[in-house]
Amino acid sequence: MNMNKISVIGAGIMGRGIAYVASLSGFQVTLHDISEAAAGRARQYIEKEMKKSVEKGFIKTREMEEAMINIEYTTDLVKAGENADLVIEAILEIIDLKIDLFKQLDEICPPHTIFATNTSTMSPTEIGAQTSRPAKFIAMHFFNPVHKMKLIEIIRGLDTSEETVQTVQEVGRRMGKETVEVNDFPGFVTSRMNSLIGNEAINMLMEGVASAEDIDKAVKLGLNHPMGPLEMVDLVGLDTRLRNMEHLYKTLGEKYRPSPLIVKYVKAGRLGRKNGIGFYKYE
Numbered sequence: 001m002n003m004n005k006i007s008v009i010g011a012g013i014m015g016r017g018i019a020y021v022a023s024l025s026g027f028q029v030t031l032h033d034i035s036e037a038a039a040g041r042a043r044q045y046i047e048k049e050m051k052k053s054v055e056k057g058f059i060k061t062r063e064m065e066e067a068m069i070n071i072e073y074t075t076d077l078v079k080a081g082e083n084a085d086l087v088i089e090a091i092l093e094i095i096d097l098k099i100d101l102f103k104q105l106d107e108i109c110p111p112h113t114i115f116a117t118n119t120s121t122m123s124p125t126e127i128g129a130q131t132s133r134p135a136k137f138i139a140m141h142f143f144n145p146v147h148k149m150k151l152i153e154i155i156r157g158l159d160t161s162e163e164t165v166q167t168v169q170e171v172g173r174r175m176g177k178e179t180v181e182v183n184d185f186p187g188f189v190t191s192r193m194n195s196l197i198g199n200e201a202i203n204m205l206m207e208g209v210a211s212a213e214d215i216d217k218a219v220k221l222g223l224n225h226p227m228g229p230l231e232m233v234d235l236v237g238l239d240t241r242l243r244n245m246e247h248l249y250k251t252l253g254e255k256y257r258p259s260p261l262i263v264k265y266v267k268a269g270r271l272g273r274k275n276g277i278g279f280y281k282y283e
Protein backbone atom coordinates (compact mmCIF):
# COMPACT_ATOMS: atom_id res chain seq x y z
CA MET A 1 0.00 0.00 0.00
CA ASN A 2 1.19 3.49 -0.86
CA MET A 3 1.67 5.25 2.45
CA ASN A 4 2.24 8.99 2.20
CA LYS A 5 -0.11 10.89 4.43
CA ILE A 6 -0.35 10.32 8.18
CA SER A 7 -2.84 12.23 10.30
CA VAL A 8 -2.16 12.37 14.01
CA ILE A 9 -5.17 13.21 16.18
CA GLY A 10 -4.38 14.77 19.56
CA ALA A 11 -1.40 17.14 19.78
CA GLY A 12 -0.41 16.47 23.39
CA ILE A 13 2.77 14.81 24.65
CA MET A 14 2.45 11.79 22.37
CA GLY A 15 0.76 13.27 19.31
CA ARG A 16 3.36 16.02 18.90
CA GLY A 17 6.15 13.42 19.26
CA ILE A 18 4.62 11.08 16.68
CA ALA A 19 4.12 14.01 14.26
CA TYR A 20 7.74 15.08 14.79
CA VAL A 21 9.13 11.63 13.95
CA ALA A 22 6.71 11.00 11.06
CA SER A 23 7.55 14.32 9.39
CA LEU A 24 11.31 13.67 9.67
CA SER A 25 10.74 10.23 8.16
CA GLY A 26 9.35 11.83 4.98
CA PHE A 27 5.60 11.42 5.58
CA GLN A 28 3.13 14.23 4.92
CA VAL A 29 1.68 14.86 8.38
CA THR A 30 -1.45 16.59 9.60
CA LEU A 31 -1.52 17.16 13.35
CA HIS A 32 -5.01 17.76 14.69
CA ASP A 33 -6.27 18.83 18.10
CA ILE A 34 -9.67 20.07 19.27
CA SER A 35 -7.80 22.83 21.08
CA GLU A 36 -6.12 25.54 19.01
CA ALA A 37 -3.85 26.33 21.97
CA ALA A 38 -2.69 22.69 22.16
CA ALA A 39 -1.96 22.66 18.41
CA GLY A 40 0.03 25.91 18.82
CA ARG A 41 2.03 24.49 21.74
CA ALA A 42 2.76 21.36 19.69
CA ARG A 43 4.11 23.47 16.81
CA GLN A 44 6.41 25.37 19.22
CA TYR A 45 7.62 22.10 20.77
CA ILE A 46 8.30 20.44 17.40
CA GLU A 47 10.16 23.43 15.99
CA LYS A 48 12.26 23.80 19.16
CA GLU A 49 13.14 20.08 19.26
CA MET A 50 14.06 20.07 15.57
CA LYS A 51 16.35 23.06 16.03
CA LYS A 52 18.02 21.31 18.99
CA SER A 53 18.55 18.21 16.82
CA VAL A 54 20.23 20.35 14.15
CA GLU A 55 22.48 22.00 16.76
CA LYS A 56 23.49 18.58 18.11
CA GLY A 57 24.21 17.32 14.58
CA PHE A 58 21.51 14.61 14.59
CA ILE A 59 19.78 16.07 11.53
CA LYS A 60 20.75 18.51 8.76
CA THR A 61 19.19 21.98 8.39
CA ARG A 62 17.66 20.91 5.07
CA GLU A 63 16.01 17.86 6.71
CA MET A 64 14.57 20.12 9.41
CA GLU A 65 13.20 22.57 6.84
CA GLU A 66 11.61 19.78 4.80
CA ALA A 67 10.10 18.20 7.92
CA MET A 68 8.65 21.52 9.05
CA ILE A 69 7.02 21.96 5.63
CA ASN A 70 5.68 18.38 5.88
CA ILE A 71 3.54 19.18 8.94
CA GLU A 72 0.22 20.93 8.82
CA TYR A 73 -1.57 21.89 12.05
CA THR A 74 -5.37 22.01 12.21
CA THR A 75 -8.45 21.87 14.40
CA ASP A 76 -10.59 20.72 11.45
CA LEU A 77 -11.17 16.96 11.64
CA VAL A 78 -12.44 16.73 8.04
CA LYS A 79 -9.23 18.30 6.78
CA ALA A 80 -7.21 15.86 8.90
CA GLY A 81 -9.11 12.77 7.81
CA GLU A 82 -10.16 13.22 4.19
CA ASN A 83 -6.85 12.33 2.50
CA ALA A 84 -5.17 10.26 5.21
CA ASP A 85 -3.60 6.89 4.42
CA LEU A 86 -3.06 6.26 8.14
CA VAL A 87 -4.64 7.93 11.16
CA ILE A 88 -2.81 7.65 14.48
CA GLU A 89 -5.00 8.66 17.42
CA ALA A 90 -3.34 10.08 20.54
CA ILE A 91 -6.21 11.70 22.47
CA LEU A 92 -7.06 11.10 26.13
CA GLU A 93 -7.17 7.55 27.49
CA ILE A 94 -10.98 7.53 27.70
CA ILE A 95 -12.66 4.78 25.70
CA ASP A 96 -15.87 6.67 24.88
CA LEU A 97 -13.87 9.61 23.50
CA LYS A 98 -11.76 7.29 21.34
CA ILE A 99 -14.81 5.42 20.00
CA ASP A 100 -16.64 8.67 19.26
CA LEU A 101 -13.60 10.02 17.38
CA PHE A 102 -13.12 6.89 15.27
CA LYS A 103 -16.84 6.80 14.40
CA GLN A 104 -16.49 10.34 13.02
CA LEU A 105 -13.28 9.44 11.17
CA ASP A 106 -14.97 6.37 9.71
CA GLU A 107 -17.38 8.73 7.91
CA ILE A 108 -14.66 11.19 6.86
CA CYS A 109 -11.74 8.99 5.74
CA PRO A 110 -11.50 7.06 2.46
CA PRO A 111 -12.07 3.28 2.66
CA HIS A 112 -8.35 2.46 2.37
CA THR A 113 -7.37 4.51 5.49
CA ILE A 114 -5.85 2.46 8.31
CA PHE A 115 -6.84 3.45 11.84
CA ALA A 116 -4.29 3.10 14.65
CA THR A 117 -4.79 4.00 18.29
CA ASN A 118 -1.85 4.93 20.52
CA THR A 119 -3.78 3.72 23.57
CA SER A 120 -1.62 2.51 26.46
CA THR A 121 -4.08 -0.02 27.82
CA MET A 122 -7.30 -0.34 25.82
CA SER A 123 -8.54 -2.93 23.37
CA PRO A 124 -8.14 -2.23 19.64
CA THR A 125 -10.70 -5.02 19.08
CA GLU A 126 -13.29 -3.13 21.12
CA ILE A 127 -12.66 0.25 19.48
CA GLY A 128 -12.30 -1.20 15.95
CA ALA A 129 -15.60 -3.08 16.28
CA GLN A 130 -17.39 0.28 16.49
CA THR A 131 -16.14 1.21 13.00
CA SER A 132 -16.96 -0.30 9.60
CA ARG A 133 -13.31 -1.38 9.19
CA PRO A 134 -12.12 -3.67 12.00
CA ALA A 135 -9.70 -5.33 9.52
CA LYS A 136 -7.97 -1.97 9.16
CA PHE A 137 -7.90 -1.19 12.88
CA ILE A 138 -4.80 -1.71 15.03
CA ALA A 139 -2.94 -0.24 18.01
CA MET A 140 0.48 1.38 17.55
CA HIS A 141 1.79 2.06 21.05
CA PHE A 142 4.62 4.60 20.91
CA PHE A 143 6.77 5.66 23.88
CA ASN A 144 7.65 9.00 25.38
CA PRO A 145 9.73 10.85 24.17
CA VAL A 146 8.85 9.43 20.77
CA HIS A 147 11.98 10.66 18.97
CA LYS A 148 14.26 8.97 21.52
CA MET A 149 12.41 5.73 22.25
CA LYS A 150 13.13 2.86 19.87
CA LEU A 151 9.99 0.74 20.27
CA ILE A 152 6.48 0.63 18.87
CA GLU A 153 4.31 -2.08 20.44
CA ILE A 154 1.89 -3.30 17.75
CA ILE A 155 -1.35 -4.80 18.99
CA ARG A 156 -3.49 -6.73 16.58
CA GLY A 157 -7.25 -6.74 17.22
CA LEU A 158 -9.28 -9.91 16.73
CA ASP A 159 -10.22 -8.93 13.15
CA THR A 160 -7.11 -6.95 12.16
CA SER A 161 -5.83 -8.17 8.78
CA GLU A 162 -2.30 -9.39 8.13
CA GLU A 163 -1.96 -6.62 5.52
CA THR A 164 -2.72 -3.97 8.16
CA VAL A 165 -0.13 -5.48 10.53
CA GLN A 166 2.51 -5.52 7.80
CA THR A 167 1.69 -1.98 6.67
CA VAL A 168 2.12 -0.47 10.12
CA GLN A 169 5.28 -2.52 10.72
CA GLU A 170 6.66 -0.95 7.53
CA VAL A 171 5.64 2.52 8.76
CA GLY A 172 7.51 1.76 12.00
CA ARG A 173 10.62 0.73 10.02
CA ARG A 174 10.46 3.94 7.95
CA MET A 175 10.35 5.85 11.26
CA GLY A 176 13.50 3.99 12.35
CA LYS A 177 11.69 2.06 15.09
CA GLU A 178 11.75 -1.54 16.26
CA THR A 179 8.38 -3.26 16.66
CA VAL A 180 6.99 -6.08 18.77
CA GLU A 181 3.69 -7.79 18.06
CA VAL A 182 1.49 -8.29 21.09
CA ASN A 183 -1.94 -9.88 21.46
CA ASP A 184 -4.88 -7.78 22.52
CA PHE A 185 -4.86 -7.90 26.33
CA PRO A 186 -5.25 -4.95 28.75
CA GLY A 187 -2.03 -2.96 29.06
CA PHE A 188 -0.18 -5.15 26.49
CA VAL A 189 3.38 -5.86 27.76
CA THR A 190 4.80 -2.47 28.63
CA SER A 191 1.94 -0.51 30.25
CA ARG A 192 0.97 -3.49 32.38
CA MET A 193 4.50 -3.90 33.68
CA ASN A 194 5.26 -0.21 34.02
CA SER A 195 2.00 0.65 35.79
CA LEU A 196 2.71 -1.92 38.49
CA ILE A 197 6.28 -0.73 39.05
CA GLY A 198 5.14 2.90 39.23
CA ASN A 199 2.23 2.10 41.53
CA GLU A 200 4.50 0.18 43.92
CA ALA A 201 6.87 3.17 44.05
CA ILE A 202 3.94 5.54 44.76
CA ASN A 203 2.66 3.25 47.53
CA MET A 204 6.17 3.14 49.05
CA LEU A 205 6.29 6.93 49.03
CA MET A 206 2.86 7.06 50.70
CA GLU A 207 3.92 4.52 53.35
CA GLY A 208 7.08 6.53 54.11
CA VAL A 209 9.47 3.76 53.04
CA ALA A 210 11.83 6.35 51.52
CA SER A 211 11.83 9.78 49.88
CA ALA A 212 10.94 10.14 46.17
CA GLU A 213 14.61 10.84 45.42
CA ASP A 214 15.81 7.74 47.25
CA ILE A 215 13.16 5.44 45.75
CA ASP A 216 14.22 6.57 42.27
CA LYS A 217 17.94 6.38 43.10
CA ALA A 218 17.53 2.85 44.50
CA VAL A 219 15.76 1.62 41.38
CA LYS A 220 18.24 3.31 39.02
CA LEU A 221 21.46 2.31 40.73
CA GLY A 222 20.35 -0.92 42.40
CA LEU A 223 18.13 -2.37 39.66
CA ASN A 224 19.80 -0.69 36.69
CA HIS A 225 16.69 1.04 35.35
CA PRO A 226 17.61 4.11 33.27
CA MET A 227 14.89 6.19 34.99
CA GLY A 228 13.34 6.08 38.44
CA PRO A 229 9.66 5.01 38.53
CA LEU A 230 8.51 8.33 40.02
CA GLU A 231 10.48 10.35 37.46
CA MET A 232 8.81 8.16 34.86
CA VAL A 233 5.28 8.86 36.16
CA ASP A 234 6.09 12.60 36.09
CA LEU A 235 7.18 12.23 32.45
CA VAL A 236 4.09 10.23 31.44
CA GLY A 237 1.69 12.58 33.27
CA LEU A 238 -0.03 11.60 36.52
CA ASP A 239 -3.51 11.99 34.99
CA THR A 240 -2.59 9.74 32.06
CA ARG A 241 -1.02 7.12 34.35
CA LEU A 242 -4.05 7.19 36.66
CA ARG A 243 -6.38 6.52 33.70
CA ASN A 244 -4.16 3.58 32.70
CA MET A 245 -4.29 2.18 36.24
CA GLU A 246 -8.07 2.63 36.44
CA HIS A 247 -8.51 0.67 33.21
CA LEU A 248 -6.16 -2.10 34.34
CA TYR A 249 -7.88 -2.26 37.75
CA LYS A 250 -11.26 -2.58 36.05
CA THR A 251 -10.13 -5.23 33.57
CA LEU A 252 -7.39 -7.19 35.41
CA GLY A 253 -8.34 -6.77 39.07
CA GLU A 254 -7.13 -5.84 42.52
CA LYS A 255 -3.38 -6.01 41.85
CA TYR A 256 -3.76 -2.87 39.69
CA ARG A 257 -5.72 -0.72 42.16
CA PRO A 258 -4.31 2.84 41.81
CA SER A 259 -2.43 4.08 44.86
CA PRO A 260 -4.54 6.61 46.85
CA LEU A 261 -1.56 8.98 46.62
CA ILE A 262 -1.71 9.31 42.81
CA VAL A 263 -5.47 9.89 43.08
CA LYS A 264 -4.83 12.67 45.61
CA TYR A 265 -2.06 14.27 43.51
CA VAL A 266 -4.23 14.34 40.39
CA LYS A 267 -7.08 15.93 42.38
CA ALA A 268 -4.59 18.57 43.55
CA GLY A 269 -3.59 19.28 39.93
CA ARG A 270 -0.11 17.77 40.22
CA LEU A 271 0.18 16.29 36.73
CA GLY A 272 3.97 15.97 36.41
CA ARG A 273 6.37 17.61 33.98
CA LYS A 274 3.59 18.93 31.77
CA ASN A 275 2.45 21.46 34.39
CA GLY A 276 5.63 21.77 36.41
CA ILE A 277 4.73 19.71 39.50
CA GLY A 278 4.25 16.02 40.16
CA PHE A 279 6.44 13.97 42.48
CA TYR A 280 9.11 16.59 41.72
CA LYS A 281 9.04 20.31 40.86
CA TYR A 282 10.17 21.52 37.43
CA GLU A 283 11.20 24.98 36.19
Ligand SMILES: NC(=O)c1ccc[n+]([C@@H]2O[C@H](COP(=O)([O-])OP(=O)(O)OC[C@H]3O[C@@H](n4cnc5c(N)ncnc54)[C@H](O)[C@@H]3O)[C@@H](O)[C@H]2O)c1
Pocket residue numbers: 009010011012013014015032033034035038089090091092093094097101118119120121141142143144235236237240
Ligand atom coordinates in the same frame (compact mmCIF):
# COMPACT_ATOMS: atom_id res chain seq x y z
N1 LIG B 1 2.14 10.14 28.04
C1 LIG B 1 2.76 8.99 27.75
O1 LIG B 1 3.89 8.73 28.18
C2 LIG B 1 2.07 7.99 26.85
C3 LIG B 1 2.83 6.94 26.30
C4 LIG B 1 2.23 6.05 25.41
C5 LIG B 1 0.89 6.18 25.10
N2 LIG B 1 0.15 7.19 25.68
C6 LIG B 1 -1.27 7.30 25.29
O2 LIG B 1 -1.36 8.31 24.29
C7 LIG B 1 -2.63 8.99 24.40
C8 LIG B 1 -2.38 10.47 24.58
O3 LIG B 1 -1.64 10.68 25.76
P1 LIG B 1 -0.84 12.04 26.02
O4 LIG B 1 0.04 11.80 27.17
O5 LIG B 1 -0.28 12.55 24.73
O6 LIG B 1 -2.06 12.99 26.47
P2 LIG B 1 -2.10 14.59 26.59
O7 LIG B 1 -3.07 14.88 27.66
O8 LIG B 1 -0.73 15.16 26.64
O9 LIG B 1 -2.72 15.04 25.17
C9 LIG B 1 -4.00 14.69 24.73
C10 LIG B 1 -4.41 15.72 23.65
O10 LIG B 1 -5.60 15.25 23.02
C11 LIG B 1 -6.42 16.38 22.77
N3 LIG B 1 -7.78 15.89 22.58
C12 LIG B 1 -8.65 15.46 23.52
N4 LIG B 1 -9.80 15.05 22.92
C13 LIG B 1 -9.63 15.22 21.58
C14 LIG B 1 -10.44 14.97 20.45
N5 LIG B 1 -11.65 14.45 20.56
N6 LIG B 1 -9.94 15.27 19.23
C15 LIG B 1 -8.70 15.80 19.09
N7 LIG B 1 -7.88 16.06 20.14
C16 LIG B 1 -8.34 15.76 21.37
C17 LIG B 1 -6.22 17.29 23.97
O11 LIG B 1 -6.59 18.63 23.67
C18 LIG B 1 -4.72 17.11 24.24
O12 LIG B 1 -3.96 18.09 23.54
C19 LIG B 1 -3.37 8.32 25.57
O13 LIG B 1 -4.19 7.30 25.05
C20 LIG B 1 -2.23 7.74 26.39
O14 LIG B 1 -2.63 6.65 27.19
C21 LIG B 1 0.72 8.10 26.52
